Amino acid sequence: GQQVQQSPASLVLQEGENAELQCNFSTSLNSMQWFYQRPGGSLVSLFYNPSGTKHSGRLTSTTVIKERRSSLHISSSQTTDSGTYLCALERNTGYQNFYFGKGTSLTVIP
Amino acid sequence: DMKVTQMPRYLIKRMGENVLLECGQDMSHETMYWYRQDPGLGLQLIYISYDVDSNSEGDIPKGYRVSRKKREHFSLILDSAKTNQTSVYFCASSLSGHSYAEQFFGPGTRLTVL
Numbered sequence: 383g384q385q386v387q388q389s390p391a392s393l394v395l396q397e398g399e400n401a402e403l404q405c406n407f408s409t410s411l412n413s414m415q416w417f418y419q420r421p422g423g424s425l426v427s428l429f430y431n432p433s434g435t436k437h438s439g440r441l442t443s444t445t446v447i448k449e450r451r452s453s454l455h456i457s458s459s460q461t462t463d464s465g466t467y468l469c470a471l472e473r474n475t476g477y478q479n480f481y482f483g484k485g486t487s488l489t490v491i492p
Numbered sequence: 493d494m495k496v497t498q499m500p501r502y503l504i505k506r507m508g509e510n511v512l513l514e515c516g517q518d519m520s521h522e523t524m525y526w527y528r529q530d531p532g533l534g535l536q537l538i539y540i541s542y543d544v545d546s547n548s549e550g551d552i553p554k555g556y557r558v559s560r561k562k563r564e565h566f567s568l569i570l571d572s573a574k575t576n577q578t579s580v581y582f583c584a585s586s587l588s589g590h591s592y593a594e595q596f597f598g599p600g601t602r603l604t605v606l
Contacts, residue, residue, distance in 0.1 A: 424599045480525075
């Protein structure tokens with residue numbers, strides 16, 4: 383079964399609205415990472431977040447290891463935020479092995 | 493400037509031809525990865541390399557092999573490419589093969605097998 387579930391699968395926002403993206407894990411994890419991907423583009427790391435809360439500009443990531451979940455909050459969305467947001471679980475195996483969710487496709491309209 | 497590079501960026505091959513995808517990184521990272529990304533399937537790990545000549549299969553290794561003769565360089569080889577290997581291939585690297593190490597991705601190679 384899928385080890386990383388992301389929700390929602392897609393989201394449409396009016397510019398200026400906030401968004402909350404969720405990532406849930408079915409297995410124990412060492413850490414996790416949030417990425418941003420433009421259509422046809424590469425993956426850009428947003429947060430590497432073993433646990434707790436991290437901030438970067440309008441983005442906030444919160445990971446609760448014991449509850450096997452992470453969230454990405456986008457405040458005051460802009461059209462340039464449009465794209466796909468991926469979370470990746472680093473498994474608790476001692477050696478790195480990341481599992482990726484299928485992503486949340488975000489569209490911000492002006 | 494720390495980065496992961498991939499060559500070529502775009503490639504079209506015929507079924508049965510051999511394919512070589514190349515990846516480089518300038519961060520002296522120990523661990524490197526090859527993924528493929530397909531619509532609806534997300535990113536899937538093909539191979540992981542923990543250092544020179546220390547490679548392990550990922551989740552979908554069938555039809556692929558890899559080579560890592562220098563720490564900064566990791567190649568993905570398709571012997572006799574198949575049409576179902578049409579995909580976007582991403583290389584990534586991280587500092588260590590052990591836990592708690594952030595991944596950095598290359599720009600991707602879009603491979604079409606006709």
